[in-house]
Amino acid sequence: MKKKTEVSLSRAHIYYTGRVQGVGFRYESESLAHKVGGLTGFVKNLPDGRVELICEGEKKKIEKLLLDIRQSCLGRHIRKTDCNWEAPTNEFDDFTIEFHL
Numbered sequence: 001m002k003k004k005t006e007v008s009l010s011r012a013h014i015y016y017t018g019r020v021q022g023v024g025f026r027y028e029s030e031s032l033a034h035k036v037g038g039l040t041g042f043v044k045n046l047p048d049g050r051v052e053l054i055c056e057g058e059k060k061k062i063e064k065l066l067l068d069i070r071q072s073c074l075g076r077h078i079r080k081t082d083c084n085w086e087a088p089t090n091e092f093d094d095f096t097i098e099f100h101l
Contacts, residue, residue, distance in 0.1 A: 010059040011088040018079030033095040040092035
C-alpha cells in the first residue's frame with residue numbers, strides 16, 4: 001500500500017520596490033500566479049509606491065511564481081524585494097488583484 005504524500009503549504013508576504021506601479025505589475029503577477037496554478041492570495045499597490053503580494057500554496061510553486069516575476073518583463077522594474085515566509089492562513093479562495101489602497 002502506497003503512502004499518501006501530504007503537501008505542506010506555505011505563505012510568502014512580499015514587498016516589491018522600484019518602478020513597480022503603472023507598469024502592469026499587478027496584472028502580470030496575477031497572470032503568472034494563475035499560470036503556475038494552485039496558488040491563492042493577492043497583489044496590490046501601496047500608497048508608498050511599493051507593490052504588496054501575499055501568496056499561499058506549495059512552497060515550490062510560490063518560489064516558481066517569484067522566479068517567474070523576476071524573469072518576466074517586470075524584473076527590470078524591481079529594485080528591491082522583501083520576502084517573509086509565514087504560516088499559511090488559508091483565508092483566500094483564489095489569487096486576485098486588490099484595487100483599493
